[in-house]
Amino acid sequence: MTRAFLIVMDSVGIGGAPDAASFFNDGEPDTGANTVGHIATECAAGRAEAGRSGPLKVPHLDALGLGAAVTLASGLCPPGLGAPPRGLWGAASEVSKGKDTPSGHWELAGVPVPWDWHYFPEVENSFPPDLVDFVAAQAGTAGILGNCHAPGTAIIERLGEEHMRSGWPICYTSADSVFQIAAHEETFGLARLLQLCRDIAPRLHAMKVGRVIARPFVGRPGNFVRTPNRRDFAIEPPAPTLLDWAYDAGRTTHAIGKIGDIFSHRGISALHKGKNDADLMGHLLRLADEAGEGSLTFANFVEFDSLYGHRRDVSGYARALEWFDAQAGRFLARLRPGDLAIFTADHGNDPSWHGTDHTRERVPVLGHGVGLRSVGQVAYSDVGASVAAHLGLRASGPGHSFLQEQD
Numbered sequence: 001m002t003r004a005f006l007i008v009m010d011s012v013g014i015g016g017a018p019d020a021a022s023f024f025n026d027g028e029p030d031t032g033a034n035t036v037g038h039i040a041t042e043c044a045a046g047r048a049e050a051g052r053s054g055p056l057k058v059p060h061l062d063a064l065g066l067g068a069a070v071t072l073a074s075g076l077c078p079p080g081l082g083a084p085p086r087g088l089w090g091a092a093s094e095v096s097k098g099k100d101t102p103s104g105h106w107e108l109a110g111v112p113v114p115w116d117w118h119y120f121p122e123v124e125n126s127f128p129p130d131l132v133d134f135v136a137a138q139a140g141t142a143g144i145l146g147n148c149h150a151p152g153t154a155i156i157e158r159l160g161e162e163h164m165r166s167g168w169p170i171c172y173t174s175a176d177s178v179f180q181i182a183a184h185e186e187t188f189g190l191a192r193l194l195q196l197c198r199d200i201a202p203r204l205h206a207m208k209v210g211r212v213i214a215r216p217f218v219g220r221p222g223n224f225v226r227t228p229n230r231r232d233f234a235i236e237p238p239a240p241t242l243l244d245w246a247y248d249a250g251r252t253t254h255a256i257g258k259i260g261d262i263f264s265h266r267g268i269s270a271l272h273k274g275k276n277d278a279d280l281m282g283h284l285l286r287l288a289d290e291a292g293e294g295s296l297t298f299a300n301f302v303e304f305d306s307l308y309g310h311r312r313d314v315s316g317y318a319r320a321l322e323w324f325d326a327q328a329g330r331f332l333a334r335l336r337p338g339d340l341a342i343f344t345a346d347h348g349n350d351p352s353w354h355g356t357d358h359t360r361e362r363v364p365v366l367g368h369g370v371g372l373r374s375v376g377q378v379a380y381s382d383v384g385a386s387v388a389a390h391l392g393l394r395a396s397g398p399g400h401s402f403l404q405e406q407d
């Protein structure tokens with residue numbers, strides 16, 4: 001028996017999604033968005049110099065085939081990347097209709113989303129009155145604040161003071177299928193915020209809203225800051241996923257970071273959470289040493305997306321990639337013969353693009369442990385099927401293993 005590590009670099013897209021024209025940011029189609037490609041281009045042009053310098057340096061991921069995958073997906077040769085691949089490499093396309101985190105992760109885990117998500121309109125009162133009344137009643141308040149599309153940091157700056165005064169929860173949404181509630185950890189209370197999200201989630205899930213998200217913050221007017229106590233209450237995946245296939249076969253499944261929340265805590269033996277990606281990397285490095293034979297470790301590294309992609313911060317995203325790459329080198333050095341590690345992503349979030357939302361892109365599929373293998377253009381669900389094949393698990397769903405031919 002061997003082990004498998006599936007590592008999602010949240011939002012690290014590589015351009016070229018066949019259906020990018022059907023997805024938008026600020027009314028502009030995502031056609032041409034390319035997270036890694038554009039970051040590499042900006043770095044090489046000297047336009048990503050905050051806290052780092054020069055061409056993008058990601059030698060470990062590039063040696064697996066990152067640069068080659070960008071070129072395969074989008075036709076762009078990313079400056080500074082493109083070493084001859086030594087790992088398994090390819091580019092995956094998504095069929096689910098959302099460019100959001102649950103859609104991407106479920107499909108990577110073998111289960112495309114069969115339904116249309118509900119999105120709230122970008123108008124002054126985004127939420128229907130009966131939902132507003134319901135949320136206020138559950139919160140025990142006479143109303144809610146927000147009720148609009150907004151970036152989370154901007155809305156707490158704008159409404160945080162009023163929230164502290166009135167006690168009303170700040171409810172907002174985005175281009176994702178989400179209902180988010182920001183509330184002050186001390187004046188509103190963290191436990192109360194989490195309970196409120198838990199209480200309203202079933203009603204939102206019944207509407208096919210993917211997630212209710214608690215966004216706690218602290219501080220005083222003028223310097224509010226969000227805390228790491230964010231919690232996502234996600235709708236359940238529509239069918240058994242890779243995690244269920246493994247768990248139901250008696251294997252140990254380790255979920256690092258947001259994976260537990262994204263899969264509604266189904267099929268998970270052990271949760272490994274942290275306050276930032278550095279903590280999560282600590283868990284991944286430890287599990288490279290300690291995870292048992294036959295186990296699955298499924299990790300999500302969220303900061304590419306949450307700290308840099310949505311904030312359209314190219315330098316920050318480049319720094320995060322360079323840090324992650326160095327850690328990936330340490331991680332790979334700890335693996336044992338027979339282990340499979342796959343690095344991939346759930347969607348794009350090109351920090352050089354219009355708007356502040358995710359971008360529809362292909363994602364890299366970079367594998368270590370099976371030698372040099374070009375798998376070409378694959379489907380997201382093939383990733384889950386391949387991990388299952390490696391672990392000797394019975395898979396369901398539409399995916400096909402890209403390992404099988406030579407196994």
Ligand SMILES: O=P(O)(O)O[C@H]1O[C@H](CO)[C@@H](O)[C@H]1O
Pocket residue numbers: 101150151152153173174175176178180213215306310357
């Ligand atoms: O602006 P913040 O609150 O970080 O919101 C971002 O995080 C949410 C979930 O990923 C999405 O809705 C996205 O817009």
Ligand SMILES: [Mn+2]
Pocket residue numbers: 010011100101305346347
């Ligand atoms: Mn994501």
Ligand SMILES: [Mn+2]
Pocket residue numbers: 305306310358
């Ligand atoms: Mn995001």
